[in-house]
Amino acid sequence: MNVIEKLFEYPQYSIPFEEKTNFLLKELNNLTAYHYEKCVPYQNIIKTIYHNNYGNSKNLSEIPFFPVRLFKNIELKSIPDSDVLKTLTSSGTTSMQVSKIFIDRETSLLQTKALASIVTSFIGNKRLPMIIIDSETSLGTASGMSARGAGLVGLSNFGRNHFYALDGNMQLKIKELLEFSEKHSGEKILIFGFTFMVWQNFLEELKKNNIKLNLDGYLIHSGGWKKLTEIAVSNEIFKEKIQEQTGISKIHNFYGMVEQVGSIYMECEQGYFHSPNFSEIILRSFDLKPSNIIGKEGIIQTLSVLPKSYPGHSILTEDLGIIHGIDDCKCGRKGVYFTISGRIPKAELRGCSDVYALAG
C-alpha cells in the first residue's frame, strides 16, 4: 500500500502527529522529485533557491516551498496540456492577475475523495438535503471554474435536492426557502456558503424579514473573515446569530485554498482548524525561518500530498496563524490545531517577495 492509500485508509484525525509527519515527509519528498522532473519552471525554482537540494528533506520544514502568488505569474503544471481536465482560477478580487491551477483526472479524483473523507467524518456518509447560499449561476463551467464554483461543486457531493437560495441578483429566494424548510422539516439538512455571503445575503435578510427558521443539521462555510472583521463580527457572534435565526448549531468553518483543493482544514467544535490526514501546516516568521512555537503567530505554509498535476504540494500562503496544540485538542481529534489571525501586512511582504524575485 503506498503512502496516499494509507492516508485514505486511516480514519481522519486518528494518526498521531509524529507518525503522520513520517508519512507526509516521504510522500512530499517524492512529490518534489516528481514535479522537478515534470515541470521546468518548478525545476528552475529548486535550482535557484534550493541549489538543487531536493527530495531528501529530513523535516517537513525543509521541503522546498514558494509563495502562493507565484501561481499568478507563471503557469505551473506537471502534465501535458492534453491532460488538463479543468483549470481553477482564484477569485482575484484584489489583483488583476488570477492564479491558474491545472487539474487532471487523477488529481481531481484524489481531491474529491480527500474532501469526502474529511467532510463525512464530520457530517456522516448520508447525503443531506442541501441549501446552497449562492446562485446557481456562480457555478460557471467545470472546464474553467472559479475558486467559488469549485467550492460549490465540491461541497454539493454531500447534499441532495440542492436548493440554490440566491437568485441571479444575489437576492434571497425567501418563498422557496420556506418551502424547502417545510418540505424537509424534521430531517437533518446541510447548508453551505461563503462566510460573508452567509452573513450578509442569508442571515441579514432573514433578520430583516423577521424570519426564524427551525432547521436541524449543519452549516459549513469558508472564505475568510476579512469583511466580517470590518463590521466587527467574530466567529462567536457568527455562530450565535446563525443558531438564533436558523436553529442550526453545528457550524463548521474551513480553511482551504484553490491552490490546494481537497485537503481542507475543518473547524472543530472547540473552534480550532485541524490538519487532516493529507495535509499539514508549518508556521514561519517574517524572515521565513520555521517558527512552529505553540501560541506564537506566524505565516502559514501549507503542505498537501494531493497535488500531482501541478507543483502545489508546498506553498507559503499570505495568511497568519497560531498553532494552539498538537494531538491534544479537547474535541478528541489528533494532529495540529490552529486558528487564523489575519493576512500578512503589505509592508511585510518583502520577505516573500525576495523569494519570489529569486524564483522569477
Next chain:
Amino acid sequence: MNIEKLSSAFSNVLGLNGDKITDDLSYGSLGWDSVAHMKIIAAIEDSFDIMLETEDVIDMSSFKKAKEILTKYGIAF
C-alpha cells in the same frame, strides 16, 4: 430495462446519443465533468427512486462503475 434507464440518465445529462454510453465512458471525458456529475447522480436517483450515499457518489467514476454501485442498491443489470 434497467440498463436503458441508466443509459438514458447519462445520455440526457451529457447530451449524447445512446450508443456513446458504453462501459468505457468515464469521468473526465465527453462532457462528464464535476457539474455534470451532480446532474447524473440526481437523474439516477430520480429514475431508480434511490438515495446514493456520499461514498458511492464519489466512487462513480465510470459507467461500468455506476452499474456496480447500483447493484448494491438492489438494481440488477
